[in-house]
Amino acid sequence: MTYEGVLTKMQTEFSTPIQYYLVFENSFLNLNQLLEKSLEINFVGYQCLNCGKKKKIFRQGFCYDCFMSSAAAGDWIMKPELSTAHLDIEDRDLEYEKKVQLQPHIVYLALSSEVKVGVTRKTQVPTRWIDQGAVQALPIVEVPNRYLAGITELALKEHYADKTNWQKMLKNEIPSVDLIAEKASLKDFIPAEVQEFYDQSKDELYQLHYPVLEYPSKVNSLNLDKTPNFSGKLKGIKGQYLIFEDGTVFNIRTFEGYVVKISL
Template identity: 75%
Template sequence: MQYEGVLTKMQTEYGDPIQYYLVFEDSFLNVNQLLGKDISIDFLGYQCLNCGKKKKIFRQGFCYDCFYSSAAVGDWIMKPELSTAHLEIEDRDLEYEKRVQLQPHIVYLALSSEVKVGVTRGTQMPTRWIDQGANEAIAILEVPNRYLAGITEVALKNHYADKTNWRKMLTNDVPPADLIAERATLENLIPEEAKEYFHLDKNDLYRMQYPVLEYPTKVKSLSLDKTPSFQGKLMGIKGQYLIFEDGTVFNIRSSEGYVVRIQV
C-alpha cells in the first residue's frame, strides 16, 4: 500500500489505546494498523500549509514569508501572555486574533517527561495532551481568554517546567507524580486576576494509553532534510512521534509541510 501527500500533524482519537490518523488530500491512514510492520518514508518536496506554494518550509509548516506575515503564527501563539485581543490591540490580524484569543483557555499540569505547566484552548482537550505525549494531565483552571491563561502559566513556570524533554517522553522515562495533589497546592501561586477561575473539586484527571509495542532505550531523531529516504519497523506512536525498532523517532509535527510517500 502507498500513501502520498503533505504531512500535517496526526489527528487523534482518545481511547485505549489512542488512535492516530495521517490525513492526506485524497486519503487517510490509521497509523495504529502499521504497528509491527516495515514501512518506508520518502521525502518528495515541500508545500507551505499557508500559501500552498512549493517553497522550503521554515517553521511550523510555513514558508519563511508566511511565517513572518500570517496571524496564525504570531508571537502570542508560543507566548500566550503577549495576547492583546482583549485590549482591542492588533498584532497581525485583529479579527483572527479575537476569534482565537477570546475563547475559553485551560491552564494545565501534564506528566510527559516530568510535571509541566501549559496552556491550550478549551476545545483542544485532551488533544493537546496527546500531542505532547503526556501520560497524565489535569486542568488547573479555565479562563475566558488567552491572556489570563498566559499570565497564569508565567507565574507557574517558576515552579514547573514548561517544555517536554522529548527523549525522556519517548523512552517513557517518566517518574510518577500525583497531579491532583500538585493542583491542590497552587492556589496561592495563581495571579489575582485569574484566581476566581481556579477549581479544585473536579475529578478530571486524564490518563493516556499510547499504542507502543516496545519503548526504546535510546532515541535518534529522523530529519528528512538529512535522510530523505528511511525504512524501518514501526514499534510505537506517542505524542506526534513515530517510534521505530532501531530507536529512530520521526516527529510528524515538526515535519508539517513536507511532501512524502509512505509505503507499507
C-alpha cells in the same frame, strides 16, 4: 501500497489506546494498524501549509514569508501572555486573533517527562495532551481568554517546567507524581486576577494510553533534510512521534509542510 501527500500533524481519537491517523488530501492511514509492519518514508518536496507554494518550510509548516506575516504564526501563539485581542489591539489580524484568543482556555499540569505547565484552548482538550505525549493531565483553571491563561502559565513556570523532554517521554522515563496534590499546593502562585477561576474541588484527571509495543532505550531523531529516505519497522506512536524498532523516532509535527511518499 503507496501513499503520497503533505505532512500535517497526526489526527487523533481519544480511546484506549489512542488512535492515530495520517491524513492526506485524497487518502488517510490509520497508523495503529501499521504496528509491527515495515514502512518506507521518502521525502519528495515542500508545500507551505499557508500559501500552498512549493517553497522551503521555515517553521510550523509555513514558508519564511508566511511565518513572518500570517496571523496564525504570531508571537502570542507560543507566548500566550502577549495576547492583546481582549484589549482590542491587533498583532497581525484582529478578527482572527479575537476568534482564537477570546475563547475559553485551560491552564493545566501534564505528566510527559516531568510535571509541566501549559495552556490550551478548551476545544483542544485532550488533543493537546496527546500531542505532547502526556500520560496524565489535570486542568488547573479555565479562563475566558488567552491572555489570562498566559499570565497564569508565566507565574506557574517559576515552579514547573513548560517544555517536555522529548527523549524521556519517548523512552517512557516518567516519574510517579500525584497531579491532584500538585494542584492543591499551587493556589498561592496563581495571579490575583485569575484566583476567582481556581476551584480546588474540581479535579478531572485524564489518563492517556498510547499504542506502543516497545519503548526504545536510545532514540535517534529522523531528519528528512539529512536523511530523505528511511525504512523501518513501526513499534509505537506517542505524542506526534512514530517510534521504529531501531530506536529511530520521527516527529511528524516538525516536518509539517514536507511532501512525502509512504510505502507499506
